[in-house]
Amino acid sequence: MLHADLDSFYASVEQRDDPALRGRPMAVGAGVILASSYDAKRLGVRTAISVQTARRLCPQLVVVPPRFAAYTEASRAVFDIFRDTTPLVEGISIDEAFLDVSGLRRLVGEPVTIARRVRERVADEVGLPITVGVARTKFLAKVASAVAKPDGLLVVEPADESAFLHPLPVERLWGVGKVTTAKLNDRGVFTVGDLAALDVDALSALVGGAVGRHLHALANNDDPRPVDVGRRRASIGAQQALGRRHRSRAEVLAVLRRLVDRVAGRMRAANRAGVTVVLRVRFADFTRSTRSHTLPTATASTATLQATAVALFEGIWPSIEDCGITLLGVSVGNLVDVGGEGDDGVQLALNFERSEAEALDTVIDAVRDRFGGAALTRAAAIGVDPGIEMPLLPD
């Protein structure tokens, strides 16, 4: 398995595109630091600290605003190289992926050779530094790339796995964050080796069944997970920080509608529709609340999603009005495909005397006749949205 991980991704893209940013401490930020160059990292400028704090740590820091379109484009180019290397690619995020190259030994060469080539190609063709970890399992490959950063390549040979794994601190394990680290440290568990020696049941009692079993397996170097090529996104969402200023109901609602509009647009662009609408609110004290509602059918309709989100909001507004809303978010989950280009369809001629609702009913009936009930979800998703052009000819 290869785990390929672009270094300081957003920051590297900015340095690639603007030579003036190279060789100096710089970061991409918008309120908080999203990514920092290695020169900045050395001075303590880490992801998720505020820009203010970062400037205090490093007065000469150059902070540029994010250009998400550029990152998406760079990511696409890098993933093209991944998929040109092997069809077995599992994307983890915008800047990292697993590549299963176990079947390429005879055809192409040893994994380490392939890893070198991927690094060269990403550097030459996209102009970005990338680190690759190589190991027998996904987990080991992921840890290897983290250890090898930046701009590195590290192979963990099967004979060296335990020696590599056991001295690592537990927080190096994927899925062990602040809370779990504190719990484990309290029990005298500091390294992966300590964790491996722990009884599964004791571990599960401490951190929960699923997490306990998972960590026990990883610590004991048991990771049979194959590369999953078919991973699809399960939800699409958008959120916006609102600052600490008090917001009126009308202001919050305006933001909410805009967020839903963005989400619905992205859903339609991706040919997905969803059934579960989740409203997220964060308060001045950084506590959070969520409310969700599941619709009877999947939709990508701005109007339907807006109405749902607004209803969720109206339901909690009286109780949160004075809590100081600092963030608002909406996401739509349980996504289904609604088909894009190449789909079969129905065309109908309708006369002007029908109302829009009647016309829509007629279309939906026709879809049901032709394709059966399952297609109705798609018809509903596309049909009722005023944002989608659905020209009805006069005759």
Next chain:
DNA sequence: TCTGGGGTCCTAGGACCC
């Protein structure tokens, strides 16, 4: 350290079904 934006998975209780 006074804090962005996009996600994933797990848990637990309740409603409901056979």
Next chain:
DNA sequence: TCTGGGGTCCTAGGACCC
């Protein structure tokens, strides 16, 4: 009138990741 055993889906919250 009181009751077993097995299951699904929905909702809210929490931990974690990049």
